Amino acid sequence: MFVAKSIRWVATAAVALTATSAFAFEPTGKVECIAPSDPGGGWDFTCRSVGNVLEALDLVPASVQTINMAGAGGGVAFAHTVSKRAGDDQLLVAASTATTTRLAQQQFPGMDADMVNWIGAVGADYGVIAVSQASPYHTLTELMDAMKEDPRAVKFAGGSANGGWDHLKVLIAAKAAGVENLPRIPYLSYNNGGEAMTQVIGGHVDAFTGDVTETQGFLNSGDLRVLAVLSEERLAGDFSDIPTAREQGIDAVGPNWRGFYIPADVDDDARQYWVDALDTLYASDEWKQVMQNNGLMPFHPGSQEFESFVKQQISDIQTLSQDIGLIR
Amino acid sequence: METLHYLSLGFGVALQPENLMFALIGCFIGTLIGALPGLGPANGVAILIPLAFTLGLQPETALIMLTAVYAGAMYGGRISSILLNIPGDEPAMMTCLDGYPMARKGKAAEALAISAIASFMGSLIATIGLILLAPLLARFALTFGPAEYFALFVLAFATLGGITGKNPMKTLMAAAIGLIIATVGIDLSTGTQRYTFDVLELYEGVDFIIAIVGLFAISELLFFIEEKAGAGRGMIKVNPLKLNWREIGMIFPTTLRSGVLGFIAGVLPGAGASLGSFITYTLEKKIVGKKGYFGEGDPRGVAAPEAGNNGASSGALVPMLTLGVPGSGTTAVLLAMLVSLNITPGPMMFTQNADLVWGVIAALLVGNFMLLLLNIPLVGVFVKILSVPPMYLLPIVTMVAFVGIYSISHSTFDLYFMIAFGVGGYILRKLEIPLVPVILGLLLGPEMEKNLRHAMQISDGDWSILWGSGLSIGLWLVAIIGLLLPVIVGPILRRRMQAAKATTQD
Numbered sequence: 001m002f003v004a005k006s007i008r009w010v011a012t013a014a015v016a017l018t019a020t021s022a023f024a025f026e027p028t029g030k031v032e033c034i035a036p037s038d039p040g041g042g043w044d045f046t047c048r049s050v051g052n053v054l055e056a057l058d059l060v061p062a063s064v065q066t067i068n069m070a071g072a073g074g075g076v077a078f079a080h081t082v083s084k085r086a087g088d089d090q091l092l093v094a095a096s097t098a099t100t101t102r103l104a105q106q107q108f109p110g111m112d113a114d115m116v117n118w119i120g121a122v123g124a125d126y127g128v129i130a131v132s133q134a135s136p137y138h139t140l141t142e143l144m145d146a147m148k149e150d151p152r153a154v155k156f157a158g159g160s161a162n163g164g165w166d167h168l169k170v171l172i173a174a175k176a177a178g179v180e181n182l183p184r185i186p187y188l189s190y191n192n193g194g195e196a197m198t199q200v201i202g203g204h205v206d207a208f209t210g211d212v213t214e215t216q217g218f219l220n221s222g223d224l225r226v227l228a229v230l231s232e233e234r235l236a237g238d239f240s241d242i243p244t245a246r247e248q249g250i251d252a253v254g255p256n257w258r259g260f261y262i263p264a265d266v267d268d269d270a271r272q273y274w275v276d277a278l279d280t281l282y283a284s285d286e287w288k289q290v291m292q293n294n295g296l297m298p299f300h301p302g303s304q305e306f307e308s309f310v311k312q313q314i315s316d317i318q319t320l321s322q323d324i325g326l327i328r
Numbered sequence: 329m330e331t332l333h334y335l336s337l338g339f340g341v342a343l344q345p346e347n348l349m350f351a352l353i354g355c356f357i358g359t360l361i362g363a364l365p366g367l368g369p370a371n372g373v374a375i376l377i378p379l380a381f382t383l384g385l386q387p388e389t390a391l392i393m394l395t396a397v398y399a400g401a402m403y404g405g406r407i408s409s410i411l412l413n414i415p416g417d418e419p420a421m422m423t424c425l426d427g428y429p430m431a432r433k434g435k436a437a438e439a440l441a442i443s444a445i446a447s448f449m450g451s452l453i454a455t456i457g458l459i460l461l462a463p464l465l466a467r468f469a470l471t472f473g474p475a476e477y478f479a480l481f482v483l484a485f486a487t488l489g490g491i492t493g494k495n496p497m498k499t500l501m502a503a504a505i506g507l508i509i510a511t512v513g514i515d516l517s518t519g520t521q522r523y524t525f526d527v528l529e530l531y532e533g534v535d536f537i538i539a540i541v542g543l544f545a546i547s548e549l550l551f552f553i554e555e556k557a558g559a560g561r562g563m564i565k566v567n568p569l570k571l572n573w574r575e576i577g578m579i580f581p582t583t584l585r586s587g588v589l590g591f592i593a594g595v596l597p598g599a600g601a602s603l604g605s606f607i608t609y610t611l612e613k614k615i616v617g618k619k620g621y622f623g624e625g626d627p628r629g630v631a632a633p634e635a636g637n638n639g640a641s642s643g644a645l646v647p648m649l650t651l652g653v654p655g656s657g658t659t660a661v662l663l664a665m666l667v668s669l670n671i672t673p674g675p676m677m678f679t680q681n682a683d684l685v686w687g688v689i690a691a692l693l694v695g696n697f698m699l700l701l702l703n704i705p706l707v708g709v710f711v712k713i714l715s716v717p718p719m720y721l722l723p724i725v726t727m728v729a730f731v732g733i734y735s736i737s738h739s740t741f742d743l744y745f746m747i748a749f750g751v752g753g754y755i756l757r758k759l760e761i762p763l764v765p766v767i768l769g770l771l772l773g774p775e776m777e778k779n780l781r782h783a784m785q786i787s788d789g790d791w792s793i794l795w796g797s798g799l800s801i802g803l804w805l806v807a808i809i810g811l812l813l814p815v816i817v818g819p820i821l822r823r824r825m826q827a828a829k830a831t832t833q834d
Contacts, residue, residue: 038668038670038736041670067738068738069738069739070532070739071528071529071531071532071739072528072529072531072532073514073531073532075528075531076528076529076739079528105519107521107531108528109526109528152788155785155786161514161515161516161517161519162515162516162517162518162519163518163519164519167519186785186786188474188782188785188786189516189517189778190516190778191516191672192670192672194672194676194680195672195674195676197676198470198674198675198676199473199474201470202470202471202472202473203473204473204474204786205782205786217679217680221679326519
């Protein structure tokens, strides 16, 4: 009798406990963050710095463990998340424009953006178009006018593969400026932005396309002239002198955002928890400090907008890639 | 003046306790690896790369350790040359000629000491040369456009076989294998996948580090299993050292000449340390003439090649650091390490990673003093370790390789890949196909392709851009000379080397 009573009591308690956790998800124990790159890359930085701030803000119960899973420009991690981690609500995966670019160009075979949950961005690095100090071009308009005359007039160097984000930024700007025959625009792909800038400064290639933080060193030394930044408004601090493309009448915006997705089949509560956690993180002073120390610019679409932003970016990139004949 | 400022910055990095410690470890292990017959500096560095990743070292610390291994291996090569008449590595071959006869005359300790001093002088001269030349060349590197780079890569491939290479056909085949492997992965210039067969792990191409560790370290293990060479080798006892200042004075002009000459040989891409030690020995023999007794244990015959090959090894760092084009197999391995640390060699590195570059250069100087100290009083320790059977050493090497590769990417796929490369390396070595050109092909192939296509894009398809500047014409000329010289001069030189070696063995 006594035993049966206690069992019933325990059962009631258990029901009550499950009920509370069903109403409001909270992570328990260790949270994992997959950085789809080797240690030291951008995604690795995203995981580690966000992990630290989540811990500092007590948004996670214990630590956030960063797991490096390099391969196929994020494809290995994406495939892992889709096929092995569905329903896992204690997992974040770092992503950026590189991820959406590859998804748009079907570089992850048999996978698309709907197979995961996109939860939010925590900042961005904006695209720039720059020339060497000795270049005849002084504004983006002049550069684009030359390209309207002849799409092969200006040769671009960037740090991504052909069809990658650095190449796409040129196309976004050229399309907005009304340059025709986009596939004719020469784009030279280098291993990274640094190599590409060296070639532009050495006078071998006409213009550089990359992210604004990459240009800092050569901007300070005066070797490089940044014609335009592809952001909605002027950036703060050292970069405030750089005009936006919009100011020059060319409506081109190119944020290389940093953010996260989580696996599919996760409860709405858990999904909402992570969306809110990123909101809290983004608003915190700790994160503002991280952004300032690492040259990250403001970029944080509202919680519901982020998913549609990602989808929109993917479809834009798809159109551009079709324009240049990279995909059919 | 600016150079001095950077150098002091470099010493700040090199003299940090952690970096000093890893430099010392690197020097010690390097000497050991160099001394073991068959394990050359390229293998040595390849084996220790995983260790650097396992320990999670900072980029500068990792690179300091590996350059110390490199320098140490160049020192260590002489020990087995002198005591066993088996060169620890190819560049140490010339040291056998007079080193072993000296040892047989009961002057092993003197031979070891003289060669250590000569190695020290050669390294010192070449490091000073590196300090003076590298910043100049780094600034000059801005004038290298795609066409010039392409010519430079052709030059590197043309001089690949080097003068001491045995079979040019096999060298060519090895380079072609490297080039084939290098085509796997995304093609940067079109953004399409090549030879990836929808296997996600292949999308970014084959990781150099995995290929290097597999080809060198794992194949070494397979060779060992096959030979079961458990026992140590019999060797000459080392006598107590009796060396006076007069004898050191006698080799001084030799080391000076040979160090400079070795440095120049090292700076030329592809030529490398073997050439350095060969030409310095030959030249020294000519200069000294009949007064010497070369081939019968002349101390100058020990000093010249040692100063030469150590000079060349530091010289080979110049094109590697400034242009990203390795001057030898080992610098190719170091380059792969840099690339996987996300550091691009070239003019950018001297401004953007100044602390790293100058830290490594300063560490070379510091390491050189460490090596001199290690190699004179402690030479007995190395001699003892030489008699340790490899059955204890190689399992450790294998363990380090597996843990290290896994710690880079946490992927078992990479481990299988490494084993596959090990088996491939074993087969190639059985066929006497050299492995260094495979690595160079793998490393330089994509760069060469990229620069050719960039040159074509810039010129709108006009091939004449490739010889459009004075610089590229100069590079093409050197490449042609580099290609023809071994064919004409090589057989003659090799015959003489063989003859010289044969006479000492009689």
